[in-house]
Amino acid sequence: MRIGVLTAGGDCPGLNAVIRSVVHRAVVDRDDEVIGFEDGFKGLLEGRHRELDLNSVSGILARGGTILGSARLERDRLREACDNSEELMGRLGIDALIPIGGEGTLTAATMLSEAGLPVVGVPKTIDNDISATDRTFGFDTAVGVATEAMDRLKTTAESHQRVMVVEVMGRHAGWIALEAGMAGGAHGICLPERPFEIDDLCKMVEERFSRGKKFAVICVAEGARPAEGSMEYAKGEIDQYGHERFVGIGNRLATEMERRLGKEARPVILGHVQRGGTPTAYDRVLATRFGWHAVEAAHRGDFGMMTALRGTDIVMTPLADATRELKTVPQDRMDETEAVF
Amino acid sequence: MRIGVLTAGGDCPGLNAVIRSVVHRAVVDRDDEVIGFEDGFKGLLEGRHRELDLNSVSGILARGGTILGSARLERDRLREACDNSEELMGRLGIDALIPIGGEGTLTAATMLSEAGLPVVGVPKTIDNDISATDRTFGFDTAVGVATEAMDRLKTTAESHQRVMVVEVMGRHAGWIALEAGMAGGAHGICLPERPFEIDDLCKMVEERFSRGKKFAVICVAEGARPAEGSMEYAKGEIDQYGHERFVGIGNRLATEMERRLGKEARPVILGHVQRGGTPTAYDRVLATRFGWHAVEAAHRGDFGMMTALRGTDIVMTPLADATRELKTVPQDRMDETEAVF
Amino acid sequence: MRIGVLTAGGDCPGLNAVIRSVVHRAVVDRDDEVIGFEDGFKGLLEGRHRELDLNSVSGILARGGTILGSARLERDRLREACDNSEELMGRLGIDALIPIGGEGTLTAATMLSEAGLPVVGVPKTIDNDISATDRTFGFDTAVGVATEAMDRLKTTAESHQRVMVVEVMGRHAGWIALEAGMAGGAHGICLPERPFEIDDLCKMVEERFSRGKKFAVICVAEGARPAEGSMEYAKGEIDQYGHERFVGIGNRLATEMERRLGKEARPVILGHVQRGGTPTAYDRVLATRFGWHAVEAAHRGDFGMMTALRGTDIVMTPLADATRELKTVPQDRMDETEAVF
Amino acid sequence: MRIGVLTAGGDCPGLNAVIRSVVHRAVVDRDDEVIGFEDGFKGLLEGRHRELDLNSVSGILARGGTILGSARLERDRLREACDNSEELMGRLGIDALIPIGGEGTLTAATMLSEAGLPVVGVPKTIDNDISATDRTFGFDTAVGVATEAMDRLKTTAESHQRVMVVEVMGRHAGWIALEAGMAGGAHGICLPERPFEIDDLCKMVEERFSRGKKFAVICVAEGARPAEGSMEYAKGEIDQYGHERFVGIGNRLATEMERRLGKEARPVILGHVQRGGTPTAYDRVLATRFGWHAVEAAHRGDFGMMTALRGTDIVMTPLADATRELKTVPQDRMDETEAVF
Known part of the structure; x- marks a missing residue:
């Protein structure tokens, strides 16, 4: 043959x-x-x-x-x-x-x-x-890479009393966010399948801080979207070529949570490292x-x-x-x- | 509750x-x-x-x-x-x-x-x-650890034209040997489920050497056994306390293959690293x-x-x-x- | 005491x-x-x-x-x-x-x-x-994390005939970029210590493509800067809060190289994963x-x-x-x- | 040229x-x-x-x-x-x-x-x-591999209240044992450079158990030797071919410590995984x-x-x-x- x-x-x-x-x-x-x-x-x-x-x-x-x-x-x-x-x-x-x-x-x-x-x-x-x-x-490799990143980010978040927002791949389905979020012990997970309320995320973070856990890690799929009216989208991120490059949900969510919570929030966009290598x-x-x-x-x-x-x-x-x-x-x-x- | x-x-x-x-x-x-x-x-x-x-x-x-x-x-x-x-x-x-x-x-x-x-x-x-x-x-962690070890051993085997015999866990079932063997690209896999003929293993190694691939990696479950009559068991490995410690199938197989093939064969016993850690x-x-x-x-x-x-x-x-x-x-x-x- | x-x-x-x-x-x-x-x-x-x-x-x-x-x-x-x-x-x-x-x-x-x-x-x-x-x-951990990322990105770059721009930490000194770049086999390394000519980077990429190596990985320190006049800075990336968040040199360089070369270029911003964890x-x-x-x-x-x-x-x-x-x-x-x- | x-x-x-x-x-x-x-x-x-x-x-x-x-x-x-x-x-x-x-x-x-x-x-x-x-x-790779193994073994030792004896490479110089021992947090390190007293090792283990730390990890270089008279060498490990294969210091030390302490001790011989791979x-x-x-x-x-x-x-x-x-x-x-x- x-x-x-x-x-x-x-x-x-x-x-x-x-x-x-x-x-x-x-x-x-x-x-x-x-x-x-x-x-x-x-x-x-x-x-x-x-x-x-x-x-x-x-x-x-x-x-x-x-x-x-x-x-x-x-x-x-x-x-x-x-x-x-x-x-x-x-x-x-x-x-x-x-x-x-x-x-x-x-x-x-x-x-x-x-x-x-x-x-x-x-x-x-x-x-x-x-x-x-x-x-x-x-899929297993992508989840593994994302989980290792979350393991690393967690200790930084904890030492510096910060919110870390980790954007992982998944435009239409949130499998990577779900499993890396579970494996990495994320405190919040946002999926494309379910629009999230940013108020709820903020409440969770505040509840953590109030009981002495002064940090949080959010794992968000690139395709996740806030519920209608839940989060005013950052405006004006159109780049010189007219498209919305580099300002995905991870960056937006970190910006917005920092503004609302008055606590440091940092985005990490894992990107292509999830899809290559051994x-x-x-x-x-x-x-x-x-x-x-x-x-x-x-x-x-x-x-x-x-x-x-x-x-x-x-x-x-x-x-x-x-x-x-x-x-x-x-x-x-x-x-x-x-x-x- | x-x-x-x-x-x-x-x-x-x-x-x-x-x-x-x-x-x-x-x-x-x-x-x-x-x-x-x-x-x-x-x-x-x-x-x-x-x-x-x-x-x-x-x-x-x-x-x-x-x-x-x-x-x-x-x-x-x-x-x-x-x-x-x-x-x-x-x-x-x-x-x-x-x-x-x-x-x-x-x-x-x-x-x-x-x-x-x-x-x-x-x-x-x-x-x-x-x-x-x-x-x-x-199980997935054990297979991952064993696979990483095989990745490392393969380059050594290749550079030095050697047979490497890697003993992994699995006394009664060969799942780790099967999956780590497949994932690590072992040339031979021996399972408890099927007695192996050492002649066949040796033939495979010789065939590899003869077509220029002058190395081989064998992944053997600790519970794997040679077929009746296929391999004279090394004798006298009883230690001073009367038990057969430290001379499992990995060591025996390496010894026996080296003797038969006239090529360097080295055992690696992965042991407990497979069952602990993150x-x-x-x-x-x-x-x-x-x-x-x-x-x-x-x-x-x-x-x-x-x-x-x-x-x-x-x-x-x-x-x-x-x-x-x-x-x-x-x-x-x-x-x-x-x-x- | x-x-x-x-x-x-x-x-x-x-x-x-x-x-x-x-x-x-x-x-x-x-x-x-x-x-x-x-x-x-x-x-x-x-x-x-x-x-x-x-x-x-x-x-x-x-x-x-x-x-x-x-x-x-x-x-x-x-x-x-x-x-x-x-x-x-x-x-x-x-x-x-x-x-x-x-x-x-x-x-x-x-x-x-x-x-x-x-x-x-x-x-x-x-x-x-x-x-x-x-x-x-x-430092060694940061370099290790960045190198592993580059190992992963390299195969993606190669399979898809792309330029990958990896931004690593180093605002004033380029040690991480230098060592991760060397360890990861980057084809271009940009340091804060020496303003780079984007033309030279583009020439290198084109030379690689022309001899059949249709991909390139650039490792750029976050503090690296183009030589005066070498690269028109992308304009308008000021976000709604008035600061230039999220549009660092990695994103800019990828945008600019894609525009000049007419080849796909993708940025990866490693960020905080370099500074935390075991x-x-x-x-x-x-x-x-x-x-x-x-x-x-x-x-x-x-x-x-x-x-x-x-x-x-x-x-x-x-x-x-x-x-x-x-x-x-x-x-x-x-x-x-x-x-x- | x-x-x-x-x-x-x-x-x-x-x-x-x-x-x-x-x-x-x-x-x-x-x-x-x-x-x-x-x-x-x-x-x-x-x-x-x-x-x-x-x-x-x-x-x-x-x-x-x-x-x-x-x-x-x-x-x-x-x-x-x-x-x-x-x-x-x-x-x-x-x-x-x-x-x-x-x-x-x-x-x-x-x-x-x-x-x-x-x-x-x-x-x-x-x-x-x-x-x-x-x-x-x-060297750095060898130490890294040995350290990762010790990280894994430590949790097993702790959960099972055991002594783990990890044998690493180093026939004449103890660098790997020293650095992997330090990095892996070994409680005992034995080097070729200094004959060790097995009594001291046992005392250390007992002292740990008595203050509630019911486990210990020993990192021993393959070339480490007990001080004259400190440890009766296990006899009779000569294999059928007349040489002392497979019974190095790691196996001996584990056997001897188990006998003296009346606590489970397990050897792990890392071997060739330390010298190959990426x-x-x-x-x-x-x-x-x-x-x-x-x-x-x-x-x-x-x-x-x-x-x-x-x-x-x-x-x-x-x-x-x-x-x-x-x-x-x-x-x-x-x-x-x-x-x-």
Whole structure:
């Protein structure tokens, strides 16, 4: 069998682990050929690929990034290719395609699959917001990085009697904020799923100070928003190029809490450190299993499907289902901690 | 409600996180009283306890060990206490008991429960070998520590063209060896679940050397055993006190492989570093959720049960089921990597 | 002997290690009494202190922050106290005072010493910019945190063909940027000590892209500045409260490089994570040695001095010398890497 | 200029950082050619080498091990080569040789230098026992790994009221034990430099238990020895092959303390994890500076010398001096902590 593999979308710890696993399973155990397309779907359409053997994937298991690169592709070019899918298949010369990527990638994968290509998807996102899988690799690493940061910030907050506002990733789903907040012992957690009242946050801080705990750490997802009318948005942060760069919710919330509480509040925007670098053991295992099962699915002819974690098992689930709706934090998970506002 | 909590058995990262979570949920949200028994069931029988309020659990979320201590108790003393369970209950003055522990502890908890005590168990073991829960806290930390060690050892093995044999914990179940082996990219993994042929391991190493990869890392569970006749056991390692200390499978396997292969082989016995210290974010979240749900179960009167992870949910499962049989690595998990021997 | 100890100024990993070491040396070995003043000089003047025995410092060696707290004090109040130094000494009832702190603290310590108080200083700053000592504790931890972040960002930059601009601490001295930049393999390093030409930075990036290395990581100290005329400063970032919050050099540089290069550039502002949390082994050892030698100096009557690292030795150096001028990165250290711009 | 570089002796975090730095300085800044000999002096004599350009050293700064490999060479073969040094020089075709290694390597380097080869040495050893340099790279990483292990073991020791005996590297010099012991807060530290009385260790443990601290952590260098008559050595640990494998001082001390104290004592032998894997930021900076200065020395014709750290400066020091005697822990460093026995 000749299997093509590609990575698309943002960086995510574990991408290389999937690639390595696909090669190990396919080449060593199954006697397949594996080729890797460069820069995601772009390389696929442009025919840029290289053969992947055992040596090509040696030493990459623990390495961040992707040896295949990743780039954005306009949806139109892909649609066009789908319209000529037979020509594309002929040109690619592969029996199965394993695209590894997030929501956008899986949507593209679905298009290709519906156009007749033999696709087995592997989901990835540090945000953990893909339906149909209990977890995605990259998420555990992101939570780990954010938690370590909160551990560090807590002692500073305590020594200096400050409020620390830590902004973590999560535009539409608050999984990282929820789990890093719980693991880091945040006193307040703000999620995109539930608009927060800044008054409640301030009351919590004041209650802490009044019983002698003169500090607080707030973990806020970048997509979290104050409830209507709860917080006057800082105005005028439009930069010279006309967009609102660099003044996200973390900065705003710190500014606003400092103003209201009359206590020092400092923002920390963790940013990209959450999405790169060496994956945790958990993410390496999950990524490795996904790669293995993707090859098996290809051999079974299980196309139009994607790998998913269900409990402790890896199962196959329809590609289309996976992207139908975002997996957000449900109410019962929020209930499990008094820190969610 | 007045809730008693205790920790028993070996150290396990996340114990303090459970205690803290029980106190947060019970005291803050539920207006309960929580008392902590010292040194496990020993302190329970001896009436050694202290009240746990918010201050007692401040700052312990990320700390290893257990603020309540842990000690072994002879089963007979416990049995005796069960025979007088009414007297015991009167003396304890609690409405619910939350013991946090491994197989032994949960068996003891079952005894107490059957004797009529209102028990809600919380399972813990770094070995991940308790049935009825997908994972236990402590396991992720153990795998993380072992994986980091393997990352370090790999470069040494490679630079010096050596075989490294890393012995990890797991007397009866090979979960740590399996996952740390996969995450650390071990070339060979030996589990208690499947006797290994030392010839096969040697063949794998020779095959690697012959294709230019002049090193290998073997991850072996402490409970792994060679197949009958596969490896003459080193003899005479009985120490002066008459027991076989310090010469476990890791040391033996390294000695034997060096002798057979004529290549340097070095053992590394990770030992206790796997079971102590700060828990990973994953383990902190799991431990925190277990604590929260244990309090809820107590309030619902859901006794004789224990918290368990099923997929992404925390559910309650009968205590007795949990310890009926050990959860070992099933065949299909071994099949997912070519490294298991 | 009765020794007073206090911590002042910003958080710095290793503060607790000094306190612990003072107590160990003084109480255990020397049979002294040690009292700790709360919230720095503020607690000193207000007489807020508590006795520190072995138990008070148990388990704090690896903990970030300071168990004594830290707060800012108006210089005037201190000056006033110096004018009545005899009254102050009588009130304090101590034979030696060990203030642990940065430039501001050591200046205050010099004032107190000149007013006749028996002061032995211990320097601390994550910025490593205090003259007269080769290194200060906290610096190694800060560099370690920044380096780990750069390790993570590098793979993301590479996978996505981006420029990453990492802003690290260092308002007046570029030690963190220099060492984290070298350790993290930054392609460009910008220091407060040398105004940089943005053209040169852009040229370097373009040269990298042109030889196939389609990414770059820039490590910039928060106090770094473009050479006169080299970079039009972004305008209009004044926030609603009238100050230039949240738009430091990191954000500006990323914006400007993206504009000039036509390539994606992303800023990451590491911020407070660099100054808190558990200290590295190096910082723990240095802090412990400082504490030990401060007690010895007190016993020798070596007042008006401060501990300092010279080579591998801890020596005593006049307090006044230490703060006379800032220790900045000298030319020959910049020459040691081609990455400094 | 044509510069040869090689790595010899045991693994040591930072080797790759030196190689990278040599290439960066020589190729980028100086327009030199650099060739790397494989497997240390063995590859040198056998003429196995490859050119090293910017691409060859891309991404290796943070990687453990050595891309050039390392192997032992019989001293006789080297001596022979020295007798024909002109022939050797002709064959090598290099203008300078930069061997990176420990005591053995530097002795060999001295031989080559005395035979007329243009040698600039770079010292490396995780043991930090080379005279003439304040520190060697690799040491900080080793201490860091050992300290993290002690952090983990401490909580286990405390929860289970145990004595933990941690054996760290250091056959002839106790630097790792001293610094990891101080950083990890060991209650006892045993060094090769000073025979210890096991009675004193036991007394310390008993004193701790009697004041309620029911645990202890002992950090023992592998080369530490009990004072004459202080501890009956365990007998009969000779294994089937006639050597005393696997029963070092750590195991013995734990066995003996358990016997004497009647308390559980457990050994942990850290072993090879201390000498491999990614280097700390400190070690990366030191290694990078060493590489840079070695190239400069070569250009100045400063042969027969080796790079060394003195205070904050890198200086050149005669190769022969460096290996004249081992740098052991001096009395005044032992005096700085009450924990050394």
